[in-house]
Amino acid sequence: MTESQQDPVSESQIAVHWREEEYIYPPESFVQQANAADPAIFDRFDEKNFPDCFVEYAEMLSWDKKWDTVLDASNPPFWKWFTGGRLNASYNCVDRHLADKANKAALIWVPEPESAEPVAITYRDLYHRVNEFAALLRDFAGLKAGDRVTLHMPMVAELPVVMLACARLGVVHSEVFGGFSGNACGTRIADSGSRVLITMDGYYRSGTLVDHKVKADEALAEAAKQGQEVDKVLVWRRHAGEYASQTPMVTGRDFFVDEVIAQYRGQIVDPVPLPSEAPLFLMYTSGTTGRPKGAQHSTGGYLSYVTGTSRYYQDIHPEDTYWCMADIGWITGHSYIVYGPLSLGTTTVIYEGTPNYPDAGRPWRIAERLGVNIFHTSPTAIRMLRKVGPDEPAKYDYHFKHMTTVGEPIEPEVWRWYHKTVGKGEAVIVDTWWQTETGGFLGSSLPALKPMKPGSCGPAVIGIFPAIYDETGEEVPDGKAGNICIRNPWPGIMQTIWGQPERFISVYYEKYNKDPDSKDWHDWPYFAGDGAVRAPDGYYRILGRVDDVINVAGHRLGTKEIESAALTVPEVAEAAAVPVIDDIRGRAVEVYVSLKPGYEANQEMVDKVTRSVEVEIGKIARPKNVWIVQDMPKTRSGKIMRRVIAAVSNFTDTGDVTTLANPEIVDQIRHEVQSAKVARGDVPRELTETERAEIQSFGKEE
Ligand code: WTA
Secondary structure (H helix, E strand, O other): OOOOOOOOOOOHHHHOOOOOOOEEOOOOHHHHHOOOOOEEEEEEOHHHHHHHHHHHHHOOOOOEEEOOOEEOOOOOOOOEEOOOOOEEEEHHHHHHHHHHOOOHHHEEEEOOOOOOEEEEEEHHHHHHHHHHHHHHHHHOOOOOOOOOEEOOOOOOOOOHHHHHHHHOOOOOEEOOOOOHHHHHHHHHHHOOOOOOEEEEEEEEOOOOOEOOOHHEEEEEHHHOOOOOOOOEEEEEEEOOOEOOOOOOOOOEEEHHHHHHHHHOOOOOOOOOOOOOOOOEEEEEEEEOOOOEEEEEEOOHHHHHHHHHHHHHOOOOOOOOOEEEOOOOOHHHHHHHHHHHHHOOOOEEEEOOOOOOOOOOOOOHHHHHHHHEEEEEEEHHHHHHHHHHOOHHHHOOOOOEEEEEEEEEOHHHHHHHHHHHHHOOOOOOEEEEOOOOHHHOOOOOOOOOOOOOOOOOOOEOOOOOOEEEEEEOOOOOOOOEEEEEEOOOOOOOOOOEEEEOOOHHHHOHHHHHOOOOOOHHHHHHHHEEEEEEOOOOOOOEEEEEEEEOEEEEEEEEEHEEEEEHOOOOOOOOOEEEEEEEEOOOOEEEEEEEEOOOOOOHHHHHHHHHHHHHHHHEEEEOOOOOEEEEOOOOOOEEOOOOOOHHOOOOOOOOOOOOOOOOOOHHHHHHHHHHHHHHHHHHHHHHHOOOHHHHHHOOOOOOOO
């Protein structure tokens, strides 16, 4: 147990202590073939050319009608890109490739059971599948442009088919990550006002065929409780003709897609030419309050941005075989498995299962077998694969030209293993920093033109102009930490939060906007919610969230959502969720609860709290530990001090607690929790200075 009496380290001190890593240069073989290899690109995207620089991205698409205005910024912060233009995302990702790539694989789907062969779907086949499903959506489900539909689908080829069929009609899809619970899905159905749910009966995960349809019934019950009725549930079957779920199909409500689709065989649905600002999809994410935020992304701006960044930063060429191991249920999958890669006419790989099933060699066997040459994953997956199979990559004959890391900060040591062992020293790496809200990358090195620096995401991407501000809105000097903001709008930024425009302003823009009446975009910096430091070379190091969000294995979890789940247990009086440092998952969650009078702390209560989190959110949010305590440390005005609890869980200094209303409780909790952890052998390693600063400043005191 560390019990130093020094003050918590300030963020600026961290920056001073930070060891700058050395540059690593891309291999010449990469530079030779790169899409962006001419430094003139930096001038084209210089601030003096904003916003017209983004025409370069828009011109990568096929438009039914060209735009009149590049950026309509007349109603800040609701930006409109390429207004007057019309296009269709499905046409851009499918139809336009038929002329010269009809027989090329668009998707290669890899089922988890290794005995099953990968399935290649050509652009022509994808075209037919998308058209047939679009016909079904229109004529059977009665959906039309502007309607929302919720998808709760696993990693199967049918998921992009459904997304592109929606896009063909202008139906706004809202895909909920398959690992979310039925209740979480129901909340998102209700929030988006979906009358149709599209799901699958089951899918393979770590060797078992998971019953997924059961969640549809829970989701509909939850949505109904929140006032939203669903008319139709379209159920794909993992094995056509064989139903994998225990739950009955509800007559008149639930339909097997493989049965219904038969009547739409061969049908062609003309892609609807949609206004550039027509919403393409919603992607729900966590914030500071319990209600999830539906980030609404546009058709023209979003598709331009993900296409441009996929070409320049992912270096995707049509002849590449590209594999991003993220789940399509998160923004990474939408932008960089489906929309960006397909818009560029490449081959994108979709893997159903867990990376280490049946063993840690699986990803490298897939790469070898399919000839994957661009690989994209998260630090959590890299840490895990390194732990379980540090020597596995060398056993397989694959060669990556390019690799991406996304979603969390990556430790330089882990970065080096990725570079040397996974990339065999041959691949360039981009560490891409961005968010659900931003549609595409914000920070990354441009792979052929800027060297890599382990631990830093790199400079801002082209056309993005960040600033790091302190709490008062002053820009901090290089080497000091602050809140990273983006000063300008860009085409990939979400349009609004679905149904909560006021929250869109208050969460992302209010903090650094000095004049709410200003019509000048310069007055509306986008507040990203991340702490960051800029080095003198212009490279950014992302320190993590500054709000009440915990990034578990690259998944954003709101502490309030977890706490509200715990509070659904009737015996629980108060709940607080805090992060603990975890060597594989980056962060894990621990939940502290106090009980109402008359109830006893026991294992059953712990299990109830754990279950409540699984039911309300999903297994991804399952707490590592639940601690039942007598009372929470509180301020004199009764607010729970999450940072004190977090310090206890992480065996770090709680700082000065003498001003609390109940300082004595801190020692009691520390004793109980830490001795239990010591007994379980669950003592975290000593924290780095950044981690300590994060823990010791965790959670607003409301
Ligand atoms: C974090 C995922 C460090 C960050 C695309 C951000 C990162 C949150 C990086 C968004 C990175 C993402 N380095 N941190 N390269 N990329 N983050 O919305 O805290 O699921 O705010 O989007 O993940 O998570 P989200």
